Amino acid sequence: MSIPLSKLQSDFRDIIFHDEETEIYSFVNENGLTAKRRLQIYQNNIFETLTDTLKSIYPTILKLVGDNFFIATAHEYIHNYPSESGDLAQFGRMFDHFLAEFSPAQRLIYLPEVAQFDWACHEVFHAAFHEPFILAKLEAIPEECYGQIKFQLHPASRVLFFQFPILRIWQICQDEESNDEVRLEEGGNDILVIRRQLGIEFEKLSKGEAVFLHALLQGAIFADACALALRADPEYNVNTYLQNCLSNGTIVDVSV
Numbered sequence: 001m002s003i004p005l006s007k008l009q010s011d012f013r014d015i016i017f018h019d020e021e022t023e024i025y026s027f028v029n030e031n032g033l034t035a036k037r038r039l040q041i042y043q044n045n046i047f048e049t050l051t052d053t054l055k056s057i058y059p060t061i062l063k064l065v066g067d068n069f070f071i072a073t074a075h076e077y078i079h080n081y082p083s084e085s086g087d088l089a090q091f092g093r094m095f096d097h098f099l100a101e102f103s104p105a106q107r108l109i110y111l112p113e114v115a116q117f118d119w120a121c122h123e124v125f126h127a128a129f130h131e132p133f134i135l136a137k138l139e140a141i142p143e144e145c146y147g148q149i150k151f152q153l154h155p156a157s158r159v160l161f162f163q164f165p166i167l168r169i170w171q172i173c174q175d176e177e178s179n180d181e182v183r184l185e186e187g188g189n190d191i192l193v194i195r196r197q198l199g200i201e202f203e204k205l206s207k208g209e210a211v212f213l214h215a216l217l218q219g220a221i222f223a224d225a226c227a228l229a230l231r232a233d234p235e236y237n238v239n240t241y242l243q244n245c246l247s248n249g250t251i252v253d254v255s256v
Helices: 005-018 023-027 035-057 059-065 067-080 095-101 111-126 135-139 143-148 166-173 207-217 222-232 238-248
Strands: 150-153 157-161 190-196 199-205 251-255
Touching: 005 035, 005 067, 035 059, 035 067, 035 111, 059 067, 059 111, 059 166, 067 095, 095 111, 111 157, 111 166, 111 190, 111 199, 135 251, 143 222, 150 207, 150 222, 157 207, 166 199, 190 207, 199 207, 207 222, 207 238, 222 238, 238 251
Parallel strands: none
Antiparallel strands: 150 251, 157 190, 190 199
């Protein structure tokens, strides 16, 4: 008996990630163990590896919910969002969306935003290096073209808009002995997550700063980014913040 390779692969995926009964059992050499048991061993190894991967990517979630709850949640996530890449660093991207819909986690309404924070830290850690900003490139642009300038943020940077005080939650989770409590009614922060040198840094942003940086990340020209920022925060000082971003490595390149 033979089946196409694509069918064999899809059946194998279905039995590992969805526990679906397939004809693949007939292709397994039992040799002292049933085919089902052999595949269960393989399945357990896959789930353990992917669960450990999620733990490493989402340490704040793990700290908040504990090991048992995290493992059960991770297994449900793996069933619903099987790994689609050979690169484990890409696994877990949809965890925040999953948590928002996962009924056992509904009482912890801030968990999806915590997951967004952890994933941003993970992405920033693995993002590409970039040389510092070269001021001569900006000086070479004619003044009449300034409005059409496009500034490029460091590839290891993310701008996050939060409804809840996620940075405060993260800070408390770093202290094993902390008895501090978080009041969700404090509201959220807009945060820049950025890797400078070898360390990840977090900066609280004003609404104008956050909108400005987010617009640049989306590819907006300088004039449009400024307009959006000033609409969000009329007191926003464009010139001062731009100078800060150029000097501290947040902005790394410029083009017209």
